[in-house]
Every structure is written in structure tokens, then in C-alpha cells.
């Protein structure tokens with residue numbers, strides 16, 4: 001073994017690959033070097049997949065975690081969007097034709113939806129696909145500047161295929177957004193095919209290793225068979241047929257990625273940041289706690305614990321919620337495949353809501369971890385800037401977070417309206433059918449049930465009030481759309497409260513399922529801390545209707561503080577339990593061996609600015 005650790009079989013395999021552990025320091029590379037380095041890794045990863053027979057998505061994911069530490073590889077859109085869309089939206093014939101080539105990486109694809117002028121508003125996209133029955137081709141065209149495709153990952157230089165979302169026109173009639181498989185580059189020369197203008201969109205906040213690109217179509221023909229035809233078909237003569245299914249099925253790829261992002265991006269990103277900040281806080285000593293005594297570990301300061309332990313609790317909560325979100329996705333998707341589509345709206349709502357809620361919390365949490373590391377947190381050597389810029393992208397891609405919360409709120413309003421009309425809700429919203437209890441059961445014991453109930457009360461009240469406010473706005477003469485807009489801040493807060501309750505509930509259920517009493521006790525403390533911090537940070541929501549009183553809030557504060565001391569002895573073990581290898585963390589501050597200062601010094605000496613022969617030296621001489 002080249003490296004210590006690597007808890008899971010596929011991680012251990014990947015850690016044995018010299019190329020993934022060695023090589024130049026990422027922090028000292030230019031963007032072009034980072035991109036090239038990533039391509040070398042991609043090629044090696046593809047060879048490894050063949051060598052180790054890695055076909056399963058989950059197996060590959062473990063391997064990727066080591067191959068592309070803290071980076072988003074260009075394989076993300078290929079394996080996370082291109083292949084799933086082919087599988088979910090292609091006919092059997094189309095799946096047979098493209099999926100095997102894609103899985104063997106003989107073709108590399110991406111998901112091409114967003115345009116210069118529109119990302120959020122999918123119905124506003126302008127790219128057209130006009131069917132010509134004479135040639136039996138779709139003619140793809142970008143009719144305006146704003147219709148140029150913009151952002152798809154891997155489009156700039158890497159991919160030779162893509163799934164393009166475009167408006168289908170037959171005989172002058174617009175049939176709405178449909179997915180098309182499009183070859184973009186020659187499989188021999190890798191040059192863009194005639195009729196396509198494409199390239200990279202330039203440097204970004206993060207995602208240096210991904211060539212997010214642009215693409216302009218100039219009346220570009222593709223065969224009729226290239227429209228993905230599982231749900232809708234265009235026959236040779238131009239006849240359009242469709243199954244009587246939900247038109248939102250063509251949005252399936254987005255639901256999939258949103259469901260995965262909770263664990264893969266928010267959960268992993270925050271857990272890595274907590275690992276770095278807590279390990280570092282255990283080796284960093286600063287100031288005096290008691291006169292003439294050795295400087296304490298900064299982790300012994302209550303304020304440091306107050307910064308970091310709630311984030312540790314949040315990292316566990318998001319991790320568990322992400323695992324649950326994946327399970328729900330696969331369960332409901334299987335039901336949909338069997339023809340049972342009843343739970344699609346709930347899946348859309350919970351995946352949109354949790355994607356938004358957890359990526360926002362993680363993004364904020366990672367930055368707090370960086371601040372908690374003082375000066376060294378600001379250095380790239382901490383690894384935290386890289387984790388932040390990549391994770392925070394999750395707040396925007398796959399549906400901007402505010403917009404996603406509003407989608408979740410829309411579902412909550414529908415359900416609440418149904419309850420008012422006597423319908424019984426089920427699944428994640430079944431509590432909306434219960435009577436909202438005005439009695440708070442919180443006592444100094446702070447059982448997990450009583451804490452979850454407090455969040456249930458808050459969510460139910462905020463959803464009810466959002467709905468009533470919406471009705472009042474309409475009753476006072478606003479049309480439904482204006483009422484929605486005038487209520488949208490309240491709606492996003494109701495959606496957040498729903499997601500917050502869901503996360504606390506998932507954490508509670510995980511704690512209850514643990515058999516080992518010692519582990520159970522420690523996880524219970526974390527779950528209590530998560531919930532108590534949530535109550536304190538949003539205390540207005542809990543006291544507004546008199547559910548919590550001042551005495552109870554005082555109890556909340558006292559318990560929060562006592563939990564900090566109780567968690568302290570286990571804090572480092574709790575981050576070690578995430579089992580991130582040093583290679584995956586990419587952080588000198590978060591090294592497993594704690595040898596931070598010696599390695600910071602070695603690292604600084606290697607920085608290119610210290611090279612004696614460069615231009616700067618000549619200019620300064």
C-alpha cells in the first residue's frame with residue numbers, strides 16, 4: 001500500500017495507483033495545467049475501470065473520489081447526466097446503441113441545456129430542432145445570440161457527444177422541449193463537426209478541471225433516430241406520438257442529479273471541511289487559558305467548539321439525509337418505471353428542496369470552517385478554498401437554490417390546499433394532515449422525539465401561514481402570479497422549515513436504528529446539538545406563536561453549551577470516522593498525522609514564486 005487508510009475496497013484500489021497519489025501540487029498549477037492534469041487522470045481512470053472491471057456507478061464513484069480529489073472531473077456530466085438520460089429517456093434500441101459505447105468511454109457525452117439567455121426558465125430556451133420529413137432529419141439551430149448553449153461541463157474541449165435539449169418543431173408547430181443525442185466532434189480528429197461553433201466559456205470561480213463550454217448550431221442536421229424516444233416519438237412522415245405520461249419526464253436527469261448532490265456535494269464537502277478544521281484545531285495551540293500554563297489546543301476554547309461542533313453535527317445530518325435521498329430516488333424511480341407515477345411530484349419537491357437547503361448550509365459551513373482555521377485557513381494549503389469553490393457551485397447548478405425552494409414550496413402549497421379540502425397527505429408531508437399541536441413537549445431532557453416535534457410544529461405553522469398569506473393576497477385583488485411573487489420570501493422560508501424538519505427526522509431515525517449503545521449516545525448528542533442550534537438560530541420562528549417561551553429558550557442555550565463539552569473528547573474521532581484519506585482531503589492542516597508546521601514550511605518553499613530564475617527576480621534585481 002502506498003497510502004495509509006482508504007476504508008473502502010474501491011478507495012484502497014485507487015490509492016494503489018501511483019498516478020492518483022503523486023504528481024505536481026494542484027495549488028501551484030495554472031488553469032491549463034490543472035485541466036491537462038485532470039485529463040491525464042481521466043485517461044488513467046478509464047484504464048483502471050477496464051482493468052478492475054468497474055461498471056457499477058457506485059463502485060466508480062468511490063474510485064473517482066481518490067482519482068479526482070476535491071475536483072469535479074469532466075466525467076461528472078458524462079456518468080452523472082449523459083448516461084442516465086440515455087438510459088431513462090431512450091428507447092430500448094437507443095439504449096442498446098449508445099449506452100455500451102458510453103460506458104466503455106468510447107464516446108464521451110455531456111448534458112446540454114442551459115443557454116446564454118436562460119438557465120432557470122427551461123420553457124424559455126430557444127434552440128430549435130425542426131423535423132424535415134424529406135431528409136428524415138432534425139435541423140438544430142441557434143436562432144439568436146441568447147440561444148447559444150452555455151455552461152455544459154465538458155463541452156468546451158472534451159466531449160464528442162451531448163444530449164441537447166431543444167424545442168421540437170414539426171410543420172411549424174412547437175411541441176416543446178425534447179432531448180436529442182448529438183455527435184459534436186469527429187471521432188477521428190476530435191475537431192467540431194461542420195455547422196457547430198464551440199469552445200470553453202473561460203475561467204470560473206472553481207471547476208478549473210472542467211471545460212464548461214458554449215455551442216452554437218448553424219442549421220445542423222441529425223438523424224431522426226437521434227431524438228430520445230422512450231416517451232415521445234416522431235415517425236418518418238413527421239407524425240408526433242406520445243405516451244399519456246407526465247411531460248415533466250423529460251426533466252428526469254435534473255431530478256437524478258439533485259438527488260445525488262445532497263450526499264455527493266453537500267455531505268462530502270462539509271464533512272471534508274469539518275475534518276480539516278477539527279483536526280487542525282486539535283494540533284493548533286494559541287494564547288493562554290490559564291496563566292503560566294501551556295497554551296491550550298484551540299479546540300478547547302468554548303467559542304471554537306461553538307463554531308465547529310454544530311457544523312460537525314450538520315455534516316453528519318447532511319450525510320445521512322443524502323444517503324436517504326438517494327434511497328428515495330431509486331425507490332420512486334423504480335415505481336415510475338413500473339408505471340406508478342403518483343410519487344413523482346413529491347420526489348421533485350423533496351429533491352429540489354433538499355438540494356437547495358443542504359448545498360446552502362454546506363457552502364456556509366465550509367466557509368465557517370475556513371474562518372475557524374485563522375490565517376492558515378486562508379492559505380491554499382488548508383485545502384478549504386478548493387473545497388469551497390467546488391461545493392458552492394452546487395447552490396447554482398442543477399437549479400438555482402431559491403428557484404428550487406420555490407418548487408418545493410409549490411408542492412407544499414398544493415398539499416396544504418388538498419388537506420383543506422379533505423385530502424390525506426402521505427410520505428414526507430404526512431404531518432400536514434395532523435393537527436398542529438400548540439403544546440411544546442421540550443423539557444431539559446431534550447429527547448430526540450420532542451426536538452423533532454418542535455421542528456414539525458415550526459414547519460407546519462410556516463406552511464399554513466404561507467398558504468393563508470397567499471390566499472389573502474389573492475383575496476385582496478392580486479392575480480395568482482403576483483400573489484405568488486409577493487409571497488415568495490415567505491414561501492422559501494416555509495420550504496426551508498420543511499427541509500430542516502426532514503433532516504432532523506432523518507438524523508433521529510438513524511440514531512434510533514443504531515444498536516451499539518456507546519455509538520448511539522454519541523450520535524444522540526450530535527443530533528441534539530443539531531436541533532438545538534437550529535432552534536436557537538431560528539428562535540423567532542419557534543417563539544412567534546408562543547410555542548417556545550423564554551425559559552425554554554434559556555434551557556436550549558444551556559444544553560447547547562453543555563453538549564459542547566460532552567462532544568469535545570470524541571470530536572477528532574468523529575471526523576476520523578468519515579474516513580477521508582489525506583489524498584482526498586488535499587490539506588496540510590487536515591493531515592492525519594497532524595504534522596502541520598513542518599509540511600507548511602516544505603510546501604511554501606516549493607511555491608513557484610520562490611523560483612530564483614524567473615522574470616520577477618530579474619525585475620526586482
Ligand SMILES: CCCCCCCC/C=C\CCCC(=O)SCCNC(=O)CCNC(=O)[C@H](O)C(C)(C)COP(=O)(O)OP(=O)(O)OC[C@H]1O[C@@H](n2cnc3c(N)ncnc32)[C@H](O)[C@@H]1OP(=O)(O)O
Pocket residue numbers: 072076077079080081111113114119120121122123153248249251252254255257260261264265344345348397398399400403407410411414
Ligand atoms: C451523479 C453525481 C452528481 C454529482 C456531481 C455533479 C457534478 C456535475 C456538475 C454539474 C452539473 C450541472 C448540470 C446542470 O446544471 S444541467 C441544467 C440544470 N438546469 C436546471 O436545473 C434548470 C432549473 N429549472 C427547472 O428545472 C424548471 O424550469 C423549473 C424551475 C422547475 C420550472 O419548470 P416549468 O416552468 O416547466 O414548470 P412550472 O414551474 O410551470 O411547474 C409546472 C409543474 O411541473 C412541476 N415540475 C417542475 N419540474 C418538475 C420535475 N423535474 N419533475 C416533476 N415535476 C416537475 C411543477 O412542480 C409544477 O407542478 P404543479 O403540480 O404545481 O403544476
Ligand SMILES: Cc1cc2nc3c(=O)[nH]c(=O)nc-3n(C[C@H](O)[C@H](O)[C@H](O)COP(=O)(O)OP(=O)(O)OC[C@H]3O[C@@H](n4cnc5c(N)ncnc54)[C@H](O)[C@@H]3O)c2cc1C
Pocket residue numbers: 077110111112113114117118119120121150151152153207212393396397398399400401402403406
Ligand atoms: C459550475 C456550473 C456547472 C454547470 N453545468 C451545467 C451543465 O453541465 N449543463 C447545463 O445545461 N447547465 C449547466 N450549468 C448551468 C446551470 O444549470 C444554471 O446556471 C442554473 O440552472 C441557474 O440558472 P441561471 O444561470 O439562468 O440563473 P438565473 O435564473 O439567471 O438566476 C439569477 C437570479 O435570479 C433569480 N431567479 C431566477 N428565476 C427566478 C424565479 N422564477 N423566481 C425567483 N427568483 C428567480 C435566482 O434566484 C437568482 O438569484 C452549470 C452552472 C454552473 C455554475
